[in-house]
Amino acid sequence: MPALRRLTAVASAVAVSVTVPVLTSAPATADPCSVTTAAPSARSADPGLTMPKFPILHLPIGRKPAPKTTPEQAAQSDAAVAPETQARAAAAPAAETARIVDTIAGPASDSYQRFGISGADLGIMWDNGGSGSNRQVLVAFGDTFGNCSLPDQEWRKNTLFRTADQNLADGMAIPNPRPGDRYGGSPVTAERPNFSRQVIASLKLAATEVTVIPTAGISVGTRQYVNFMSVSQWGAPGQWSTNFSAVAVSDDNGETWTVPTTSIRPSWFNTVPGVPFVWGDQNFQMGAYLRHNGYVYAYGTGAGRGGMPFLSRVSETAVADKSAYEYYTPFGWLRGFPFLAIQVVWAPGSEMSVAWNEHLGKFVMLYTNTVSNVVMRTADKPEGPWSSAKTVVTSAAFPGGIYAPYIHPWSTGEDLYFTLSRWSDYSTMLMHTTLG
Template sequence: MTGPRSPNRTYDRFSISGTDLGIMWDNGAQGEDRQVLMAFGDTFGDCSLPDQQWRHNVLMRTTDADLSDGIDVPDPVPGDPRAGSPVLPSAPDISRELVGSLALDGVEITVIPTAGIAVDGVQYVNFMSVRSWGDHGEWWTNASMIATSTDNGETWQLDPATARINLPLDVPTVQQLSTGNENFQQHAYVRHEGYVYDFGTPQGRFGAAFVSRVPETALLDLAAYEYWSGDGWVSGDAAVATPVVPPAVGEMSVQFLGGEFVMLYGNEANGTIEMRTSVRPEGPWSEARVLVTHRRIGGLYAPFIHPWSTDTDLYFTASQWGDYNVILLRTTLS
């Protein structure tokens, strides 16, 4: 999907030589305006330049519904909220950053998207603020926080009231409801029966998965969230959340397909991309089914389900560490 050798020629058209993630969601529009939006993490362009054209996050858009030959992304057009990627008039071939970062190791080295969803014409993306990197699959976060866009991803506004702090401190004007926010530093969103179900994992790739839910009209109100305790839904207390999937759950995505919920994630401990299914978001979730192993495709992580998948054609992106780019894969629920 991305990289100089990809069919999308992202280096020539978007100044993207390397990037990862490729989080996808339906923008919720109708007719010709319906698109899939794709958010990417740390992105690099011309690596001969001092800053390597580093952007902490970028966005692409597509209307391509025939995924059998890949995902086609149209050209970027400055100021066009339906074009292939947000760009500036002064740099029409450089996908611009969505949300900035201090870029200081030990303080805030980057800000990375982990989940996206659309509700009533508003785009929501949850970002994690990364304080520093550790060994492979390990990092430390300051917080996760939601940003919104009302122009189809062209511009974004972070909402400080949605911050889930992962530090032993208090932040003025930011409501910290309880401990337990450390388990919702990375997210996966899915809409169902009037709720947005918000799956969470801790920083890094070695924690368990937890789940909360919120009325889809109250996504920015942390006090409106309910958490699955193992016995039922408990309002407003993230500390009661119990794991619904055991470790090690890396970056994950969840969709409702074929009458059941489908979860994909990377298992860093085993070097696998795994799938689980359940008839309810809180589970019980099936045993893990291995889709891809590191022996087949090395360095693979972060599987994100394409929202226009079906039970017979489940498409998902994944990132490959070797060339630091995003590829498209296909499987079926059977």
């Protein structure tokens, strides 16, 4: 069994798919690839030798939260539901201000020495559906960098960690990786056993594609599903465009992935040859998964950070079949009509996560709002009505550009753990808050 090493904990200072920039206090000098010392796994003849940096070829500038241009108070009064609906928002949930527990990936962790990851964002987490010693949480990252002294910065579109750590109070332990071990800390190759390899490849369907980024993950049994987006272009901070979204499927705990063509959702007309665009699919380019009562609920937003969340659901047996999805509409749940779907939260809420919380007896939603604060809402049903928003992390307390809060699937009690990305050091952190 691979040895476990505790990742280093750090302290810190304390819709329509119209693209609208997120507002935050991120510094303009943020650099997502700053490590120029070769790790043991790096392609360098002299590990430990500091080399000059090359220009970053795959800078995901759209992931950077946009500079703040409106008063922060503007986000404090987010309406939870559309004003014309009869449902009224409940009071905001009680929760303490969150704190950093650990850094999972980035310069303040040992991810570079152990996995060849000097920086990575997102950290989308879900239970793999295993039992006994095979039960794990899988953690999917977006654009990943390694040795920044090399011309390509050892860039990967996405990577994956695995962990069985149930005591998150002192951080999240990741097992050492081992080639061919589907329960090791990360998929690696025999040639580079300490270098997390890319797991979801490009389908090469679009004329222009800059990266392939996971946006949600879920398991049904021990089959893994990851919703991902094909990014066609990075725009200004907080903005990007997509070619399509799709669902990747794995039956070996994330070692290998396939993408059924039945899962592809083009973002517009003629973006994917041979796959027709259906109006409404542009609102499901990014997602959040939730399993409940035999369904997988899939929240959706458009590309970028300006979209309000829509909602669909599908039988657990048909997650990769787009034609099987039902959409939450003014007329109830309707199959095959994404253009009738309505927003379930009347506020921008991309890069979100949703989970059931036993302590509250409610569904919990996390996302960053228009001023890059992490906010929480609760509801009795997946479709809502969702409560007013409660701020649990402010961009003022965590400067550097924070985004993408993803709930840990095993934190169902009063201790809520979630990952959070920060642009300035291109890190993924483990956060904790206590629910009232």
